[in-house]
Amino acid sequence: MPSLHHDVPALRTENLTKRYGRLLALDGLDLSVAAGQVFGFLGPNGAGKSTTIRLLLGLARPTAGRAVVFDVPAQDVAAAHAHLAYVPADVALWPGLTGAEILALLAAVGPGTDLAYRDELVERFALDPSLPGRAYSSGNRQKVALVAAFATRAPLLVLDEPTSGLDPLMEQQFRAVVRAARDRGQTVFLSSHQLAEVEAVCDRVAILRAGRLVEVADVAELRALHRTEVTAIVRGPVPDLRSVAAVEGLQVDVPAGGAAGTSRLRFTLTGAPAAALRALAPTDVVSLRLREPGLEEVFLGYYDSARDGGDQDARVAP
Known part of the structure; x- marks a missing residue:
């Protein structure tokens, strides 16, 4: 290396x-x-x-x-x-060479290969290296490239x-x-x-x-750039969360089948939850659930806010 x-x-x-x-x-x-x-x-x-x-x-x-x-x-x-070592999205192999021969060729021209680790990867990816390149499915072609890349010292x-x-x-x-x-x-x-x-x-x-x-x-x-959804079941007086700057969209209702005197609070939280938790602390909190957005929701949020051309590979230059 x-x-x-x-x-x-x-x-x-x-x-x-x-x-x-x-x-x-x-x-x-x-x-x-x-x-x-x-x-x-x-x-x-x-x-x-x-x-x-x-x-x-x-x-x-x-x-x-x-x-x-x-x-x-x-x-x-x-x-x-x-x-570096590179794995393309669509792997093409030499059709007449076996998987083992392809891995040996790639090791010879690359920046060095850990041969013992390469053998381990062949097993982990369930790759049959005796087959010729033309016999591999797209998934198995991908495996050959992944084994070669991860075994490299690049x-x-x-x-x-x-x-x-x-x-x-x-x-x-x-x-x-x-x-x-x-x-x-x-x-x-x-x-x-x-x-x-x-x-x-x-x-x-x-x-x-x-x-x-x-x-x-x-x-x-x-x-953290995006809102966290919070659901809290409280018993007794409902705390005043409307003055908490990080809280938005507060809804208060009685949960279906809930015990007498309980209320359900639902709101979205921007940033750190400390201020909202302090407001809830004096209350008898029966349950508390925080749901952070996954990366997919964050990602889709960016695209929903800027849909003009987001799915195009290129745009017309000015």
Whole structure:
């Protein structure tokens, strides 16, 4: 593995822009991914994620700006690729080579491979390496690429929709090996539209919409930007929550089948719950339920608030 400093970002883009004629596929992307982090790059199909990855890999030339991999310009493909392994969304294999031969070839041309770990991954992903490439289903082609990438010693793994074609059991294995890669100090850049997958494994998330960066935040921070739903059953006097700044949409009613003298309070809470909990503290609280939004709800909230062109891969440049 190349000698790298963990204080250097694994990936960095500065005003990264890509136009195809009058179509603007990526619009001034400024992004920094810390080394040793699992970073989710989130957006629906057509948001510009794959365009970004092509630029990061040096497979396309930016119209403006630049991309850097561990301080190596992405356009210096040979030098940049010495630091990374890549799994595309649609894996193509050499049809006449067996899975074992393909894995051996990829290990020979890559930045080094942990052969014992590769054998372990073959077992974990239930891959039959004796079959020729032409015999593999799309899911098994994906497994070959995942085994090769996760067994590598490359400090950066770039994964573009890596679990397409995998069944739920294999998705669980994928999540486990992502966490193991992070524990070994590798950086994982995960481009996906599968929100549960991103929420399960990522430390930090960027949301892309129509080629523009919408938000970059820790997963927990991203949820905190949005309201939490609170339901409380109280006995006796109903506390006055309307004066609590973080509380919105307060509703008070009598729960069906509830005990005499009980009331149900429902409201949404923005930010930290401390003020609302202090207001509830003097009350006889029978039950309290807080429901935080999942990443999917947060994500859909961004798109609901800006539906103009959010599902397009590119837009007409001015």
